[in-house]
Amino acid sequence: MSPTPIELRDIANVVRRDVLTMTLEAGAGHIGGSLSVVDILSVLYWEAMRTNPERPQWEDRDRLVLSKAHASPALYAALARRGYFDVKELMTFRKLKSLLQGFPDMQRTPGIDASVGSPGQGLSIANGIAMAARMDRKQFRVYCLMGDGEAHEGQVWEAAMTAAHHGLDNVCAIVDRNMMMGDGSTEDIVALAPLVEKWRTFNWHVVEVDGHSIEQLSAAFKEAASVKGRPTLVHAKTIKGKGVPFMENKPEWHDRRLTEELYEEAMKALT
Amino acid sequence: MAEMGLVDINHSVVETEATNRGYERGLIELADRGVDIIVMDADLAGSSGTSGFRKRFPDRFLDIGLCEQDMIGTAAGMALAGKCIFITTHGMLAAGKAWDIIRSTICYGALNVNICGADAGLSAGGAGGSRQSLEDVAVMRTLPSMTVIVPADAVEAKKATMAAARLPGPVYIRFAAARVPIVTTDITPFTVGQAGVYRQGDDATILACGVMVYEALKAARQLEDEGLGVRVVNCHTIKPLDRAIVNRAAVETGALVTAEEGSTIGGLGGAVAEALAQTVRPTPIRIVGIEDRFGESGKHEQLLQHFGLTARDIAAATREVLSRKRGNGSETESVTTG
Numbered sequence: 001m002s003p004t005p006i007e008l009r010d011i012a013n014v015v016r017r018d019v020l021t022m023t024l025e026a027g028a029g030h031i032g033g034s035l036s037v038v039d040i041l042s043v044l045y046w047e048a049m050r051t052n053p054e055r056p057q058w059e060d061r062d063r064l065v066l067s068k069a070h071a072s073p074a075l076y077a078a079l080a081r082r083g084y085f086d087v088k089e090l091m092t093f094r095k096l097k098s099l100l101q102g103f104p105d106m107q108r109t110p111g112i113d114a115s116v117g118s119p120g121q122g123l124s125i126a127n128g129i130a131m132a133a134r135m136d137r138k139q140f141r142v143y144c145l146m147g148d149g150e151a152h153e154g155q156v157w158e159a160a161m162t163a164a165h166h167g168l169d170n171v172c173a174i175v176d177r178n179m180m181m182g183d184g185s186t187e188d189i190v191a192l193a194p195l196v197e198k199w200r201t202f203n204w205h206v207v208e209v210d211g212h213s214i215e216q217l218s219a220a221f222k223e224a225a226s227v228k229g230r231p232t233l234v235h236a237k238t239i240k241g242k243g244v245p246f247m248e249n250k251p252e253w254h255d256r257r258l259t260e261e262l263y264e265e266a267m268k269a270l271t
Numbered sequence: 272m273a274e275m276g277l278v279d280i281n282h283s284v285v286e287t288e289a290t291n292r293g294y295e296r297g298l299i300e301l302a303d304r305g306v307d308i309i310v311m312d313a314d315l316a317g318s319s320g321t322s323g324f325r326k327r328f329p330d331r332f333l334d335i336g337l338c339e340q341d342m343i344g345t346a347a348g349m350a351l352a353g354k355c356i357f358i359t360t361h362g363m364l365a366a367g368k369a370w371d372i373i374r375s376t377i378c379y380g381a382l383n384v385n386i387c388g389a390d391a392g393l394s395a396g397g398a399g400g401s402r403q404s405l406e407d408v409a410v411m412r413t414l415p416s417m418t419v420i421v422p423a424d425a426v427e428a429k430k431a432t433m434a435a436a437r438l439p440g441p442v443y444i445r446f447a448a449a450r451v452p453i454v455t456t457d458i459t460p461f462t463v464g465q466a467g468v469y470r471q472g473d474d475a476t477i478l479a480c481g482v483m484v485y486e487a488l489k490a491a492r493q494l495e496d497e498g499l500g501v502r503v504v505n506c507h508t509i510k511p512l513d514r515a516i517v518n519r520a521a522v523e524t525g526a527l528v529t530a531e532e533g534s535t536i537g538g539l540g541g542a543v544a545e546a547l548a549q550t551v552r553p554t555p556i557r558i559v560g561i562e563d564r565f566g567e568s569g570k571h572e573q574l575l576q577h578f579g580l581t582a583r584d585i586a587a588a589t590r591e592v593l594s595r596k597r598g599n600g601s602e603t604e605s606v607t608t609g
Contacts, residue, residue, distance in 0.1 A: 059353070106351075106380055114351055118375040124341045125376060128348020131333070135309075136352070155372075158341035 002047045005214040011081065012042040012214075016243045017270050018077035018090055024258045026094040029102075032253035034074035036178040036238040037145060039212045041078040044143060048221035053083035056110040062140050063113040063129055067122020068147035068176060069103040070255075076100050076109070084111035120153025122146060123173055127159055130168045141225065144173045149181030151192050157202070163231040164203035171231040172224040173204075176211065178240035182254045199233045211236030244269050275469055276458035280488055287450035290481075291320035291389050293425035294446050297432025298324045298357060302331060306436055309349055311335055313342050313360040318448055319389035321359050343369040343377065343386070350382040355436055358384065362391030362404030362445060366411050377441045378414045385435040385442045386411075392481060392532035393566050393574040394447035400565035404445075409537025411443040412510045418442040418463060419510040421531070421539070423484035424453045427507060430461040438463060447532075449571035451482040455505075466513035472500035475589050475596070476520035476527050480506050480539050482575070483530035483559070489582035494589055501589060512542045514550065521547050521554040526596040528557045528588045532580055535560035555595040557588040 003011065015038045023029035045051065049062040066075050073093065080087045085099060092098035099109050103117040114125050126144035133140055150156060163171050177195065179186055186192050199206050205227045209216040217236070224232035240254070241247030244266040258266070278285060298321065301308050311333045316322040325332040335342040339360055346356040358365065365388045366373070377384050388407050395402045411419050418438060422428040428446055435442040460467060469484070470491050479487035484505045491501040502524055504516055521527060527547070529540040540558030547554050561578050575581055 063351075065348075114347070115376060115380040117379065118371050121340075121344050121372055121376055124344020124372075125348040125351065127341075128345035128350070129352045130348070131345065132309075132349045132352030132354050135330075135354075142348075155338075155340040155344065158338035159344065162335060162338065162341055162345065 005218070008042050008046055008214045011046055012038045013270055015042060015074060015077045015081055017267060018081070019073045020258065020263055020266050020270070022077065022090040022093045023073055024263045025091050027257055028094055028255070029073045030070040030255045031073070031258070032180065032240040032247060032250070033068060033147060033176070033178065034071045035242045035244065035247065036211070036240050037068070037071050037176050038074050038242070039214060040145065040174055040176065040217060040236055041074055043214055043217040043221065045078050045082050047218060049143065050140065053111065056084055060138060060140050063126070063142045065114045065122040065126045065142070065144045066104055066116055067120070067144050068150055069116040071145070072100070072102065072104050075104065079109070079111040085109070119147070119150045120155045123156055123159035123163070126171055126173070127163050127168055130170045131166065133170055141170050141172060144171065146173060146175050148175055148177045148179065148192060148195070149186050151175070151195065152190055160199065160202045160204065167229045168231045169228050172221065172234065173231065174234040174236055176236055176238050178238040180240040180249065180251045180254065182251070184251050196235050199235070203230060205230045205232045206235055207232060208235045209237070211238035212242055275460065275467060276456045277469055278454050278456060280452070280454060280485065281492060285452045287452050288425040289448050289450050290422055290425050290428035290446040291318065291448055293422065293428025294387060294389070294432050294444070295320035295323045297429040299327055300429070301433055301436050302328050306355065308355045308357060308436060309333065311342050311346055311356065311358045313337055313339050313364065315360050315389060319359045320446065339364045339368045340372055343372040343384070346384045347372070347376045347380065347382050350384050351380070356384050357387055359387045359389055361395070361402060362388030362407040363402070366404065366407035366443060370410055373441070374414055378416045381416045381440045383439055383441070385444065388443065388445045390448035391445040392447055393578070394449035394571055396449060396571045396574065397568050399568035403566035405534045405561050405566060407443070407445060408509055408531070408533050408539070409541065412537065412542065416440045417510065418508070420444045420463065420508050421480040422446070422507055423481060423505050424451055424455055426453055426455045426457065426459070427461055431507065434461065434463050445481070447482065452485040454485050454488060461507070464508045464511045464513060466508070466516040467505040468502065468516065469505050470501070470503035472502040473524055474499045474501060474526070475593050476502040476504060476524045477530060477585060477589060478504045478506045478517065478520065478527060478539065478543055479530040480509060481532050483532055483580065483585070486580065486582045487530050487585055490585035490589060493582060493586045499593070506539055509539050509542055512546055514546050517543055517546055518551050521551045526555050526592045528559060528585060528592055530559040530580070530585050532575070533560055535562050555592045557592040559585055559588050
């Protein structure tokens with residue numbers, strides 16, 4: 001039984017609170033870009049993806065490649081809340097001998113489908129998994145969650161061509177279009193616009209959504225699953241730092257450290 | 272050394288073949304035997320040795336186009352889904368252009384991807400310095416979980432290809448487009464990580480890989496005429512290095528020459544020097560290779576001469592290292608010559 005949109009919003013709120021708590025404890029971590037993908041991850045892990053937290057290696061599961069690997073706090077919190085490992089592990093994030101490395105490590109963390117760290121690499125990996133699935137006549141789907149700044153990397157466009165050329169309709173990429181990167185606005189640094197048109201020109205099926213609307217995300221993943229012969233890009237318009245007013249659309253919250261005071265203020269916004 | 276099944280390079284016409292071809296035969300035999308392999312190339316199938324495989328097994332072959340980075344990433348994905356992959360392109364495009372993806376995705380995940388550097392060393396010949404790969408062994412060797420193999424000839428190239436399919440983690444194998452002498456046969460033992468002693472001797476040891484194994488055997492023959500007993504070891508696996516055989520050579524012969532068709536920085540010579548510096552007593556070593564410079568255009572055999580990678584050069588290096596072993600050599604001289 002899939003949760004209702006209201007329940008998904010509650011789940012997302014819990015995951016956002018986890019992101020703040022674990023990054024406060026770690027004294028580091030990328031908060032802004034984690035908060036912008038929480039709703040996407042909630043719809044994926046609690047509704048769209050066929051997974052089994054008790055069998056993280058189940059070979060028919062849907063996969064997620066977190067290409068924007070710096071959003072690891074959001075993914076770890078989602079996996080813990082989904083039951084892949086104990087929520088208490090979140091407090092070990094970035095610490096020595098932790099299951100939860102700064103960037104996802106599939107050899108350590110249950111539920112991580114690919115080790116990723118260097119930007120721009122996830123879509124190629126997702127394509128490879130999808131091609132293998134097709135060879136083996138497997139029905140599972142492969143999701144790849146990318147940042148928008150990551151589209152500066154040339155490999156993303158190599159992979160975009162590959163997926164379209166091979167008609168990988170079992171690939172669904174999501175771009176977290178929060179318009180911000182570490183040093184400021186993506187459009188000021190090297191403009192990505194028109195990003196939707198770029199993906200369409202690369203022969204992808206593109207769905208544009210509000211990346212914080214549970215209903216729109218849910219519908220987008222259903223649409224993606226029904227498209228044949230082409231990969232789908234979900235262009236998710238998001239807000240960096242979503243849910244915490246003093247962080248929203250502030251590039252400095254890409255990787256700024258929380259203080260106890262700011263943490264209390266942020267948690268109040270998420271009650 | 273009859274039990275090694277080696278070709279007698281002194282008494283017969285030595286045949287030559289590109290090691291790329293051995294790679295091709297290895298891939299085809301794997302598939303014929305029912306091993307579920309996938310082969311990828313980046314628009315180099317004509318020379319790299321994968322075109323024969325493509326013809327026989329089109330469903331298991333993927334030409335990704337000139338997207339080396341995407342090719343490695345896609346291979347990583349296939350490995351994650353349980354496939355055994357061989358990816359193929361020019362040595363430096365494989366090892367260099369895609370190094371970050373090999374490092375951060377394949378090695379970090381210890382994925383079963385075999386990275387095959389075709390046309391490597393000086394074998395790209397006329398293409399010149401930008402396309403010759405002299406640094407590939409060094410840059411691959413630094414990566415945790417990576418195995419690095421440089422086969423001596425086409426026969427060994429086939430064996431290395433087939434062995435790589437059975438190894439669970441990432442492997443880099445280096446092949447050559449140029450015809451190189453065949454010194455081994457089907458019965459010559461080959462095990463990844465186990466060097467082969469191809470000639471016994473107690474005065475000095477030459478540790479070689481790739482085409483330099485042939486040159487080393489010739490050098491040892493020349494030195495025999497001077498009354499020197501020189502051991503020759505085929506160090507086809509640069510990583511993990513066969514430390515037991517290297518250590519024994521150091522202890523028993525006391526003078527080592529390494530020989531490789533690549534940079535003298537960080538390759539076989541570097542691996543041997545690193546190992547010995549931390550294990551046995553100080554041993555004079557001479558590293559024969561290409562000294563901190565790029566290649567240039569020319570025929571492969573001309574380039575081997577031009578860069579001092581012939582039997583004569585190895586013999587001279589052996590005399591020099593022997594002189595240091597006996598306490599006659601000057602440190603400065605040994606560093607600046609060659």
